[in-house]
Amino acid sequence: MKCISDLTKEELTKELTGLGEQSFRGKQIFTWIHGKRAVSFEEMTDLSKALRLKLFDRYLICDPGITRIQSSKIDGTKKFLLKLTDGSMIESVFMRYRSWNSACxxxxxxxxxxxxxxxxxxxxxxxxxxxxxMAGQIYVMEKETGERIxxxxxxxxxxxLLNLDEVQRFVSIISDSDGxxxxxxxxxxxxxxxxxxxKSLAAKHLPINLAISLHAPNDEKRRHLMPIAERYSLKELMDAVRYYYDETHRRLTFEYALVKGENDSKKDSDELAGLLRGLNCVVNLIPVNPVRENDLKRPDNKSVEDFRKRLAMGGIEATVRRELGSDIDSACGQLRARTLV
Ligand code: SF4
Incomplete structure (x- = not known):
């Protein structure tokens, strides 16, 4: 059965007119799902019973089920393990900042x-x-926390970017003012x-932000941490990133997971500063979160701060990511991985 939550407002309008309904129904149903967060057609009380039945016979509303929540006692971060209709498990994280909430x-x-x-x-x-x-993850977390994201x-x-069509559709849905x-x-x-x-994303000229997981200042070190570096060299990556900036003029973020003894030396920070010089960017330093499944070590706070300072001396702005949810399984995929082993 088709999932009605996957459709943009325009697609939904087309779908409804295809069913012989008036075009305003598209916006009305879109608002029920993405604005009022209805998870059943019965809730759509301003639709006729016949239309609700027609929708019920044809579509599903995506509503991921909560399997587990881990809540941080330190900062209010909540990690959700969600189950999709086919039984696939995914993770989403609710993060509380001073004046807004963010979802990963x-x-x-x-x-x-x-x-x-x-x-x-x-x-x-x-x-x-x-x-x-994707949108359902946000709605579930808002409903559970009672807070807006x-x-x-x-x-x-x-x-x-390997699921770009659906990601682009998600951006259209979630940013729609009727949702x-x-x-x-x-x-x-x-x-x-x-x-x-x-490059494809750049050509779409969306005013969104791009973060690039860099994690190493040269090809050799990057290949050691990320298999994708075997496929594309840093030169190719940086050329693509420059192209993205030229097309969008959006400031770039580079993610850099600091791993003790692997990519956290003075030489690494100087090389990184050289690589990024001249780009409108910020580096997000993330002291690696050691997980049971790997042998990586977190550098101490002084090494992290020294790394940040050397980048600053090299003209590159860098911030150290606030370690949210440090008392829960906060590494990416950690909670889901627990269900696999
Ligand atoms: S989810 Fe993990 S393995 Fe996949 S691209 Fe992101 S960091 Fe790499």
Whole structure:
């Protein structure tokens, strides 16, 4: 059965007129699902019973089920393990900041990319998520916490750019003012560096943010942490990223997981500063979260701060990511991985 939550307002309008309904019904049903967060057609009380029945016979509304929630006692971060209709498990995270709430959502069940520091890749790739399943993660977390989410990062399990059509549809749905109305400027797509897809995304000229998982200052070190580096060199990646900036003029974010003894030396920070010089960007330093499934070690706070300072001396702005949910399984994919072993 088709999932009605996957359709943009325009697609829904077309669908409804195809069923012989008036075109305004498309917007009306879109608002029920994405604005009022209806999870059943019975809730849509301003539709006739006949239309509700027609919808019930043809469509599903995507509503991921909560399997488990881990709540941080320190900062209010909540990690959700969600089950989709086919039984696939995904993770989503609710993060509370001073004046807004942010959601980190998954775009695929599992991940094929094999980054060494990431638990999402354990068990491999299962399938792409649909746009409605991405939006559903936000709605479930808002419902459970009773709080509004205004910022979204596509940084949970999966490589968003390998599911670009659905990601683009998701951006259209979630930013629609007749639905959740989350500003595109508050949406960040994170990629491990799929060069052709970065260029495709650039050509769409969406005013969203791009975060690139870099994690190493040269090809050799990057290959050691991320298999994708075997496919695309840093030169190819940086050319694509420059192209993205030229097309969108959106400031870039580079994610850099600091791993003790692997990519956290003075030489690494100087090399990184050289690589990024001249780009309008910020580096997000993430002291790696050691997980049971890998042998990576977290550098101490002084080494992290020294790394940040050396980047600053090299003219590169860097921030150290606030470690949200440090008392729960906060590494990407960790909670889901627990259900696989
Ligand atoms: S970091 Fe992202 S791309 Fe890499 S394995 Fe994890 S989910 Fe996949």
């Amino acid at each position: 959502i998954s775009t695929q069940a599992g991940c094929a990319m094999g980054c060494r520091f990431c638990a999402s890749t354990i068990g491999g790739f299962i399938r792409n998520l649909s746009a409605g399943e 205004s910022n979204v990062v596509l940084m949970g399990s999966g490589e968003p 959740a109305g989350i500003s595109k400027r508050n949406i960040t797509i994170s990629t491990c560096g799929i060069v052709p897809q970065i």
